[in-house]
Amino acid sequence: MSGRVAPVPETGSGAAASGAGAGKRAVPAWRRSLRPYLLIVPALLLTGGILHPFGLGLYYTVFDFAASTPRPDMVGVDNYRRIFTQPAFWDSARVTVAYALGAAAVETVLGVTVALLLHRASFVGRVLEKILILPLMIAPVIAAIMWKLMLQPSVGVVNHLLEPFGLGGVQWTDTPTGALLSSIAVDVWIYTPFVAILALAGLRSLPASPFEAAAVDGAGWWFTFRRLTLPMLWPYVLVAVIFRFMDSLKVFDIIYALTEGGPGDSTMVLQIRAYLEAIRFQRYSFGISYMVVLWAVVYLVTMVLVRYLGRVQNRAAEVPG
Numbered sequence: 001m002s003g004r005v006a007p008v009p010e011t012g013s014g015a016a017a018s019g020a021g022a023g024k025r026a027v028p029a030w031r032r033s034l035r036p037y038l039l040i041v042p043a044l045l046l047t048g049g050i051l052h053p054f055g056l057g058l059y060y061t062v063f064d065f066a067a068s069t070p071r072p073d074m075v076g077v078d079n080y081r082r083i084f085t086q087p088a089f090w091d092s093a094r095v096t097v098a099y100a101l102g103a104a105a106v107e108t109v110l111g112v113t114v115a116l117l118l119h120r121a122s123f124v125g126r127v128l129e130k131i132l133i134l135p136l137m138i139a140p141v142i143a144a145i146m147w148k149l150m151l152q153p154s155v156g157v158v159n160h161l162l163e164p165f166g167l168g169g170v171q172w173t174d175t176p177t178g179a180l181l182s183s184i185a186v187d188v189w190i191y192t193p194f195v196a197i198l199a200l201a202g203l204r205s206l207p208a209s210p211f212e213a214a215a216v217d218g219a220g221w222w223f224t225f226r227r228l229t230l231p232m233l234w235p236y237v238l239v240a241v242i243f244r245f246m247d248s249l250k251v252f253d254i255i256y257a258l259t260e261g262g263p264g265d266s267t268m269v270l271q272i273r274a275y276l277e278a279i280r281f282q283r284y285s286f287g288i289s290y291m292v293v294l295w296a297v298v299y300l301v302t303m304v305l306v307r308y309l310g311r312v313q314n315r316a317a318e319v320p321g
Contacts, residue, residue, distance in 0.1 A: 057288050057291070057292065058292065060284065060285050060288050061079050061080070061285055061288050061289045061292055062074055062075065062076055062077070062079075062285075063075060063285050064078075064079070064285055064286075065284040065285040066282055066283045066284055066285065066286070067282035067283075067284075068282070072285070075285075079285055079286050079289040080289055080292075080293070082286070083286075083289055083290060083293060088265070088268075088273065089270075089273075089290075089293075091265055091268065092265070092268050092269060092270045092272075092273045093270060095180070095265070095266070095267060095268060095269050096249060096269040096270045096271075096294075097249075098180065099180065099183065099184060099187075099248060099251065099255075099267075099269060100245055100248035100249045100251075101245075102180075102184045103184050103187040103188060103191075103244065103248045103251075104241055104244045104245040104248055106184065106188050106192075107187070107188050107191055107192045107194075107195050107240075107244055108195055108237060108240065108241055108244070110188065110192045110195070110196075111192050111193075111194070111195025111196040111198075111199055111237075111240065112195070112196075112199045112233075112237060114132070114192065114193075114196040114199075115195075115196045115197075115199035115200040115202075115203055116199075116203070118132075118196070118200055119200060119203045119204070129200070132193045132196060132197070133193055133197070134193075135189055135190045135191075135192075135193055136190070136191075136193050136194060138190070139253075140190055140253045140254050140257075141253040141254070141256075141257045143186060143189070143190050143254070144186055144253065144254045144255075144256075144257035144258045145257050145258075147182070147185075147186045147189070147258065148173065148257065148258050151172035151173055151182055153169060153170065153171050153172070153174065156172075158170075158172070159172075173258060173259050173263075174263060175263065175266075176263060176264060176266030177266075179258075179259045179262065179263060179266050179267050180266055180267055182258065182259075183254060183255050183258055183259060183267055186254055186258060187248065187251065187254055190254070191244060191247075194240065194243070194244070195237075195240040195241075195244065198236055198237070198239060198240040199233065199236060199237055199240065201236065202232075202233045202235070202236025202237070203229075203233060205236075206229070206232050206233065207232075210228050210232075211224060211228060211229075214227075214228060231315070234312055235309065235312050235313045238305070238308070238309050238312055239309065241305070242302065242305045242306065242309065245301070245305070246298055246301070246302050246305075249294070249297065249298050249301065250270075250271055250294060250298060251269060251271060252269075252271040252272060252275065255267050255269055255271075255272060256272055256275070260272070261273070261276070270290060270293070270294045271291075271294065273290060274287045274288075274290035274291045274294065275287070277290060278290075
């Protein structure tokens with residue numbers, strides 16, 4: 001019997017790997033270098049789809065496009081000069097700011113309050129958490145029409161429910177103050193759940209150790225809320241405030257469906273005035289100029305709030321965990 005070992009034929013995974021490697025085609029270098037650029041094509045297309053209409057709108061504002069001027073002339077910044085010299089613009093700006101501040105403030109307070117109540121683990125809280133998102137599932141224009149019917153002075157259900165308390169017959173949308181407050185109330189009804197959901201998510205992400213230490217030291221609820229909960233929760237709340245304030249500055253559907261900017265000009269926000277100028281009165285360049293001014297205001301306000309959010313996040317990170 002010989003001491004030599006017969007060689008084992010090359011089979012199995014090694015042979016398969018070598019065969020697979022031999023069968024693969026090498027990817028050319030130019031294709032590998034082109035791949036990153038192909039991956040950003042969707043983003044470039046999306047950016048172009050956004051910037052092209054915006055740039056075209058800016059282009060239209062330096063002309064006097066209108067139904068009465070089939071051959072528009074270049075007017076430069078004359079459309080903007082006319083806007084800032086009209087009292088109607090400043091009235092609409094005042095209404096827009098009042099609406100945005102009122103809606104954002106009420107939604108923030110109510111949203112945080114609802115989030116604090118739902119944060120307590122209970123069966124009722126879990127059920128209410130599911131019901132909370134129902135207003136967000138309704139289109140704002142449909143919700144506004146629904147509330148317009150309920151706020152009717154004679155046949156509306158709201159006055160019918162308030163009549164036993166001596167508050168029936170209120171002209172909710174027929175007076176300047178009532179129309180503005182009713183519009184804010186509808187906005188609050190729709191979007192308070194949005195703030196509550198963000199605040200609730202923030203509450204559930206807070207670290208438990210600071211609250212356990214405060215409980216051991218005998219800190220009360222108000223002290224814990226003021227010194228721990230609110231500073232750490234404030235970045236989440238501020239995100240909701242930024243979204244809601246920015247969205248309220250450019251509101252259109254709720255107010256137009258509820259009051260159409262009336263009575264008079266009491267709810268004539270900048271969005272509705274731009275719509276009337278561009279569509280109803282067919283002064284296209286002038287209406288687009290209104291929207292450009294509104295865009296600039298929203299952009300500047302958002303930049304200020306985002307910078308403040310960064311500082312708040314840095315301060316919240318310094319709270320001991």
